[in-house]
Amino acid sequence: MDVQTLTIIMVGASFALYIAIAIWARAGSTKEFYVAGGGVHPVANGMATAADWMSAASFISMAGIISFIGYDGSVYLMGWTGGYVLLALCLAPYLRKFGKFTVPDFIGDRYYSQVARRVAVLCAIFVSFTYIAGQMRGVGVVFSRFLEVEVATGVILGGIVVFFYAVLGGMKGITYTQVAQYCVLIFAYTVPAIFISMLMTGNPIPQLGFGDKEAGTEVFILDKLDGLSRELGFTEYTSGNKSTIDVFFITAALMVGTAGLPHVIVRFFTVPKVRDARKSAGWALLFIAFLYTTAPAVATFARVNMVNTINGPEAHGTEYAKAPSWIKNWEKTGLISWEDKNGDGKMFYSGDERNEMKVDRDIIVLANPEIADLPAWVIALVAAGGIAAALSTSAGLLLVISTSISHDLLKRDLAPDISDKKELMFARIAAATAIVFSGLLGIYPPGFVAQVVAFAFGLAAASFFPAIILGIFTKSMNKEGAIAGMVTGVLFTTAYIVYFKFVDPSANNAEHWWFGVSPEGIGTLGMMLNFVVSIVVSRMTPSTPIEVQELVESIRFPKGSGAAHDH
Amino acid sequence: MAFESGDKAKAYWSENVRLMLILLSVWFVVSFGCGILFVDELNSIRMGGFKLGFWFAQQGSIYVFVCLIFIYVWLMNKLDAKYGVREE
Numbered sequence: 001m002d003v004q005t006l007t008i009i010m011v012g013a014s015f016a017l018y019i020a021i022a023i024w025a026r027a028g029s030t031k032e033f034y035v036a037g038g039g040v041h042p043v044a045n046g047m048a049t050a051a052d053w054m055s056a057a058s059f060i061s062m063a064g065i066i067s068f069i070g071y072d073g074s075v076y077l078m079g080w081t082g083g084y085v086l087l088a089l090c091l092a093p094y095l096r097k098f099g100k101f102t103v104p105d106f107i108g109d110r111y112y113s114q115v116a117r118r119v120a121v122l123c124a125i126f127v128s129f130t131y132i133a134g135q136m137r138g139v140g141v142v143f144s145r146f147l148e149v150e151v152a153t154g155v156i157l158g159g160i161v162v163f164f165y166a167v168l169g170g171m172k173g174i175t176y177t178q179v180a181q182y183c184v185l186i187f188a189y190t191v192p193a194i195f196i197s198m199l200m201t202g203n204p205i206p207q208l209g210f211g212d213k214e215a216g217t218e219v220f221i222l223d224k225l226d227g228l229s230r231e232l233g234f235t236e237y238t239s240g241n242k243s244t245i246d247v248f249f250i251t252a253a254l255m256v257g258t259a260g261l262p263h264v265i266v267r268f269f270t271v272p273k274v275r276d277a278r279k280s281a282g283w284a285l286l287f288i289a290f291l292y293t294t295a296p297a298v299a300t301f302a303r304v305n306m307v308n309t310i311n312g313p314e315a316h317g318t319e320y321a322k323a324p325s326w327i328k329n330w331e332k333t334g335l336i337s338w339e340d341k342n343g344d345g346k347m348f349y350s351g352d353e354r355n356e357m358k359v360d361r362d363i364i365v366l367a368n369p370e371i372a373d374l375p376a377w378v379i380a381l382v383a384a385g386g387i388a389a390a391l392s393t394s395a396g397l398l399l400v401i402s403t404s405i406s407h408d409l410l411k412r413d414l415a416p417d418i419s420d421k422k423e424l425m426f427a428r429i430a431a432a433t434a435i436v437f438s439g440l441l442g443i444y445p446p447g448f449v450a451q452v453v454a455f456a457f458g459l460a461a462a463s464f465f466p467a468i469i470l471g472i473f474t475k476s477m478n479k480e481g482a483i484a485g486m487v488t489g490v491l492f493t494t495a496y497i498v499y500f501k502f503v504d505p506s507a508n509n510a511e512h513w514w515f516g517v518s519p520e521g522i523g524t525l526g527m528m529l530n531f532v533v534s535i536v537v538s539r540m541t542p543s544t545p546i547e548v549q550e551l552v553e554s555i556r557f558p559k560g561s562g563a564a565h566d567h
Numbered sequence: 568m569a570f571e572s573g574d575k576a577k578a579y580w581s582e583n584v585r586l587m588l589i590l591l592s593v594w595f596v597v598s599f600g601c602g603i604l605f606v607d608e609l610n611s612i613r614m615g616g617f618k619l620g621f622w623f624a625q626q627g628s629i630y631v632f633v634c635l636i637f638i639y640v641w642l643m644n645k646l647d648a649k650y651g652v653r654e655e
Contacts, residue, residue, distance in 0.1 A: 066625075071606075071621055071624060071625075073625075074602060074603075074621075074624035074625050077624070077625055077628075077629065078598045078602055078624060078628050078629070081628075081629045081632050082594065082598050082628065082632055084632065084636065085590075085591070085594045085632050085635050085636060086591075088636045088639060088640075089587050089590060089591060089635075089636075089639055090587065093643075207626060210616075211614070211615045211616035211617040211622070212615070212616055213616065220615070220616030221616060222616050222617065222618075222621075223616065238610070238618050238621040239607075239610070244603060244604065247603050248599060248603050248604070251598065251599065251602075251603065252599075255598075273654045274654060275640070275643070275644060275647070275653075275654065278636075278639065278640045278643060279640050281636055282633065282636035282637045282639075282640055285632060285633050285636055286633050289629050289630070289632075289633050292629055293626055293629055293630070296625040296626065473584075553576070556576075556579075556580055556583070557569055557570070557576070557579060557580075557647075557650075557652040558647055558652055558653065558654050559569040559647075559651075559652040559653065559654055560569060560654070561654055
């Protein structure tokens, strides 16, 4: 069977599975819709959180980015995993004990203020939409390459499937489909990695393999890659290009941003007990770590492989006429291209003026099985995995958007008298609208989608994280302080990013950055500002009411969490 | 009130915070320390084909993160039991 038939079968089978789960797990009440009834097993929740978290960016793009920037790519590896330690130790157990449905719920109640609630709702919706546009695009790209349909058709197909289980099942449907999606995506990620590791080093464990010697030689893979990088005019693979302060700030922004992202936090509302919330964060990170420790190995192998295929074993270039089929396959998508600058009919890839290739970093994971000559079913598996990663994250984000509207904005703010049934109906309408809207963003991507990914993290870091931390660990933090802090953090971070990305992109370099911190890392500074402003303002304004101080006392120990959950 | 006395509640909370700070300092040392601030120094040490600083940045820190959370779960469960605030 050819690759395309196999891909249709695998993607089709995975879709059928997701829809079957959606029908089985229909939500009957708002509590089931928002937090799956609060009865999800911690291991299942860990898996769902992992799938929720690992987006098209983690699955498709991350190994590619690392492959191209080597050590500097560590910011994503540490940033997107280290945040879970913060979540588990500083946020998840307390928010679970608080026992409502959303992050704005906590901000609004803890800071006894509708203004604070609305600020939180706005941030939650903005962060989620920024994120989701990229996911739908990811679905479209996978469809267009592997099934050779239009990007738009791919987005619509993906949208229909998400519609099914997100609108019908709410959090309950999403949770159990995410468990299935995790299994699909982790299998799809590790199988090719194991194959390639075996092929290149003879070691079946990729995490160890990339520290091993190349099969049949006495040279370590990483040393070989460092050597190749030097010869070809790239930065040495195991050392970076970015300044230490920038690496530090970006890593911190990603970690703190992770811990402040509403679609991740809300997953910890779905488990029965406080101790399950702690445990669940551990399982989530373990499941995430399987992919995140494999990614740098894939990056290394793919880099060596790609350079060798294009430049040939003698590093004089390979004749285009004899180019392997993957180059021609991917040329059609525009992700790789060749321009014969010196007219010798040979392809050559390097970091200096000899370079004749344009290679998109997304190709690394998607084309990797073809580059390494793996069987067709592995290629089909990668397609199904990429789609699973994109769909699972989209669904989690859609839920945050719909909950923000039906619960935070309507039930808790504008229309407190609506019945549970009506609220559920509004939640479904909001989810459906959000799917259509994000589908449109996927089909007609605004040019700034890639530019604003940093924004989502920076914003989460500079807004939610300090407000939540101060809300749990201090009783004296009042609404004036929290609102002033959130607004300052968000405005500062937004202004810095907008200035360097849109107003004056030519100035976007280390010379002009404050303290040498790039827009990707500025969320860390925004977060610090938020903390300082919050504390200063709270000192100058009236103290928190006694019932709020009691609320803070009560979330600090686990006992009695069940009661809190039923309001 | 779930605690026997206000003092017990205070003691539970301060033990909780102390544990959290100890684990967070390990978290900081393996990632920001070994993986970023002292990466060049550690890179002069080799572990098989890996330079040690590079390994911490791309592998080691993640393994430590996972362990930290499970250690936290285990110690907090013990703490909850000690103060009688474990959930039924």
